[in-house]
Amino acid sequence: xxxxxxxxxxxxxxxxxxxxxxxxxxxxxxxxxxxxxxxxxxxxxxxxxxxxxxxxxxxxxxxxxxxxxxxxxxxxxxxxxxxxxxxxxxxxxxxxxxxxxxxxxxxxxxxxxxxxxxxxxxxxxxxxxxxxxxxxxxxxxxxxxxxxxxxxxxxxxxxxxxxxxxxxxxxxxxxxxxxxxxxxxxxxxxxxxxxxxxxxxxxxxxxxxxxxxxxxxxxxxxxxxxxxxxxxxxxxxxxxxxxxxxxxxxxxxxxxxxxxxxxxxxxxxxxxxxxxxxxxxxxxxxxxxxxxxxxxxxxxxxxxxxxxxxxxxxxxxxxxxxxxxxxxxxxxxxxxxxxxxxxxxxxxxxxxxxxxxxxxxxxxxxxxxxxxxxxxxxxxxxxxxxxxxxxxxxxxxxxxxxxxxxxxxxxxxxxxxxxxxxxxxxx
DNA sequence: TCTGGGGTCCTAGGACCC
DNA sequence: TCTGGGGTCCTAGGACCC
Numbered sequence: 001x002x003x004x005x006x007x008x009x010x011x012x013x014x015x016x017x018x019x020x021x022x023x024x025x026x027x028x029x030x031x032x033x034x035x036x037x038x039x040x041x042x043x044x045x046x047x048x049x050x051x052x053x054x055x056x057x058x059x060x061x062x063x064x065x066x067x068x069x070x071x072x073x074x075x076x077x078x079x080x081x082x083x084x085x086x087x088x089x090x091x092x093x094x095x096x097x098x099x100x101x102x103x104x105x106x107x108x109x110x111x112x113x114x115x116x117x118x119x120x121x122x123x124x125x126x127x128x129x130x131x132x133x134x135x136x137x138x139x140x141x142x143x144x145x146x147x148x149x150x151x152x153x154x155x156x157x158x159x160x161x162x163x164x165x166x167x168x169x170x171x172x173x174x175x176x177x178x179x180x181x182x183x184x185x186x187x188x189x190x191x192x193x194x195x196x197x198x199x200x201x202x203x204x205x206x207x208x209x210x211x212x213x214x215x216x217x218x219x220x221x222x223x224x225x226x227x228x229x230x231x232x233x234x235x236x237x238x239x240x241x242x243x244x245x246x247x248x249x250x251x252x253x254x255x256x257x258x259x260x261x262x263x264x265x266x267x268x269x270x271x272x273x274x275x276x277x278x279x280x281x282x283x284x285x286x287x288x289x290x291x292x293x294x295x296x297x298x299x300x301x302x303x304x305x306x307x308x309x310x311x312x313x314x315x316x317x318x319x320x321x322x323x324x325x326x327x328x329x330x331x332x333x334x335x336x337x338x339x340x341x342x343x344x345x346x347x348x349x350x351x352x353x354x355x356x357x358x359x360x361x362x363x364x365x366x367x368x369x370x371x372x373x374x375x376x377x378x379x380x381x382x383x384x385x386x387x388x389x390x391x392x393x394x395x396x397x398x399x400x401x402x403x404x405x406x407x408x409x410x411x412x413x414x415x416x417x418x419x420x421x422x423x424x425x426x427x
Numbered sequence: 428t429c430t431g432g433g434g435t436c437c438t439a440g441g442a443c444c445c
Numbered sequence: 446t447c448t449g450g451g452g453t454c455c456t457a458g459g460a461c462c463c
Contacts, residue, residue, distance in 0.1 A: 039431035046431065062430040080431085107463045194461050225437060227461080254433055261428095303430055349432090408429090435462075442455080 008239055009115040009123065009146065009173055012153040013096060013130060015089075016141045016161070016168075018109035019047035022088045023078050025139040026416045026424060034075030038063050041258050041408045042079055051075070079409035087417045091138045099130060104243040112150055112243055127169030146171035150241045151234035154191040155209060159184075182210035182235070192231040197224060209235055249287040249355065255280040256349020260408040262301065263345045269298065270332055271400035276350045277331045278399060281324045282386075284352055285379060290320040292354025294327060296334040301346035311338040320356060323375045324382075327352070328398055 015021060019037035024030045034052035036045045044060050045052075055073055057066050063077060070077060089108045096103055102114035118126050127144040134142045145157025152172050159181070160170035172181055188198035190209055200223065206212050212220075213235035221229045230240040255276040263269060273296060284291055294317065299310030313334045321327060331350050382394050392399075414422035 041429080041431080043430050060431085064429045067429095110463075192461065196460065225460085227437065250434075252434075256432070258431070301430090433463090435460100437460080438458090440456090442453100444453085445451095 007116065007119075008148060009119065010148070010150050010153040010239075010243075011113040011115050011127065011130070012106075012145045012150070012157045013111050013113060013134075013142050014145075014157050014161070015092060015109040016143055017047055017049045018089075018140070019078075019080065019085055020049035020052070021140050022085050023076075023081070023413055024049070025088065026413075030076060034070055034073050036063065036066070036070055036075065036077045038077060038079055038411065040080060041260055042077075042410055043258070046080070077411050079412040081413050081415065083415045083418045084413065088138060088140060092134055092140050092142070095134050095137050096130070098133070099126075102243060102245065104245055105247070112153065114243055115146065123171045123173060124169055127171065128167070131168045141168070143168040144170075146173050148173055148237045149234040149239045151191050151231055152237065155182075155185055155189070155235075158189050179210055182213060183208045185209040187212055190231060190235070192227060197228065249289055249357070250283070251353075251355055253280050253283050253291070253352040253355070254349060255283075256297070256347065257407055258347045259345070259405040261405060263405045264343065266339060266341075268400075268405045269335060269339065269345060269348060270398060271403060272348050272405050273298075273331050273335050273350060274328050274396055274398040274400075275403070275406075276348065277328045278324055278392075278396060280350050280352050281322060281327050282383065284355070285322045285383060288358050289355045290322045290358050291327070291352035292317055292320045292356070293352070294330045294334065295351035295353065296331050296338065296348070297351075298335070298338065298345055298348040300343050307343060309340055309343045311340075313338050314351075314353070316354070320354065322358065323373075323379060324396065326375075328396060332398065 017035075020035040023035055023037065032051065033049075034055055035049040036052050036057070037047035038044065039046045042063055045057065045063055045066065046060065048057060048059065052070065052075060055069065055075075057070070067077060085108060093103070093105050093111060096111050096113060100113050100115070100117065102117075104112040106112055115123060115126060123146050127146060130144050131142055134140060143157055143160045145153045145155065145160050146169075147153040147156045156170045156172040159172075160166050160168055163170075172178060175181055185208060186198075187193050187201045187206060187208060188195070190212065193201070193212075201207075201212065206215055212232055215232065217229060217232060220232050233240050257272075257276065259272065263272070293314055295312055295314040297310070297312030300306065300308050302308065315330060315334060317326075317330060386393050416422055416424055
């Protein structure tokens with residue numbers, strides 16, 4: 001095989017402790033203090049500021065176990081404030097776009113950039129310029145990793161965060177000591193190698209990124225499928241994954257949540273399922289899709305020793321739809337089929353599958369089932385009202401009004417940037 | 428009292444068809 | 446004793462990501 005020299009350059013820009021940093025943007029008094037951001041229902045710790053990491057508090061642990069320790073250390077806990085994080089994420093991405101339009105928003109706090117056009121410039125310098133500009137314009141600290149493939153850019157980003165001396169920027173692109181660098185990185189830190197594969201690899205004497213890069217390719221293919229082969233190639237500098245600059249419509253849409261309390265009452269479950277389906281179908285219409293399958297699931301609290309039950313059921317719709325009342329009706333029918341009395345439920349959810357473009361359907365191509373329907377006009381109107389006047393200005397009766405099952409968010413910060421009511425005032 | 432939510436891709440195996 | 450074979454579609458499950 002002849003290997004073409006790879007001429008691309010990728011940067012991975014990753015926000016440092018993103019959720020915690022968002023909370024700090026509007027609370028300068030929290031500089032230097034440990035911050036924990038909690039999952040839904042204030043359950044687990046899902047984001048940690050560096051100060052909190054230094055306290056030795058791990059990721060994903062139940063918050064109640066550590067709350068006291070955090071408060072004692074002068075730290076603060078926050079409920080997740082997704083409205084705030086999504087808005088600040090958009091601002092960060094807009095700044096990154098100033099550097100290059102060739103950008104893939106990879107997650108709420110990460111983006112891949114093509115730096116191929118900056119080949120003749122000092123890449124480290126570009127990296128530092130990105131760090132400085134994003135912080136100045138948004139208040140969010142970021143780290144930049146640069147490499148000839150996405151996997152190497154990710155790896156470089158890991159190094160930029162781990163070693164303070166790099167000041168948040170590390171480039172492995174044409175690095176003179178690339179072998180030494182790769183030998184510093186454990187396999188479990190490689191993008192695409194999770195806990196299962198990393199255990200398997202170390203059992204087989206492959207401990208570092210360098211080991212994996214140099215491992216036998218047939219062997220990798222056999223035990224780690226084509227996904228593992230791609231990762232190994234990317235470590236060699238052969239790019240197998242290009243930027244995805246346009247976001248593809250989702251193939252499945254899930255809306256599920258744990259309840260703020262245990263729920264036995266069937267009506268409350270109906271409210272929850274109706275509400276989740278309202279959310280899911282909003283997402284569905286937002287991407288101009290219709291769904292063919294509806295799934296509903298529910299379950300008890302698996303951390304308790306009380307009687308356990310969980311179940312799910314899927315049905316195919318008569319014809320694909322994005323009409324919320326119809327989707328709710330279907331979901332409630334499924335709920336009725338899987339509901340059993342006598343259990344305390346903790347979680348329920350809905351899934352939409354068999355998703356296709358709203359125009360692509362149709363038994364009769366000249367008469368799209370959903371699009372020309374009066375129902376689509378109704379949905380558009382509802383969506384527009386809710387967008388302008390706030391979510392659930394118009395809602396469905398089956399969602400209920402009290403929503404006593406809904407999630408706990410006791411430590412919520414204000415929506416500084418997306419709600420007039422919460423806007424910051426300077427006294 | 429208190430343990431997240433939402434996605435992707437790949438593979439193996441069964442059903443079905445000719 | 447002998448019991449096709451190849452293609453396609455679907456689903457479940459397992460791995461991964463943030």
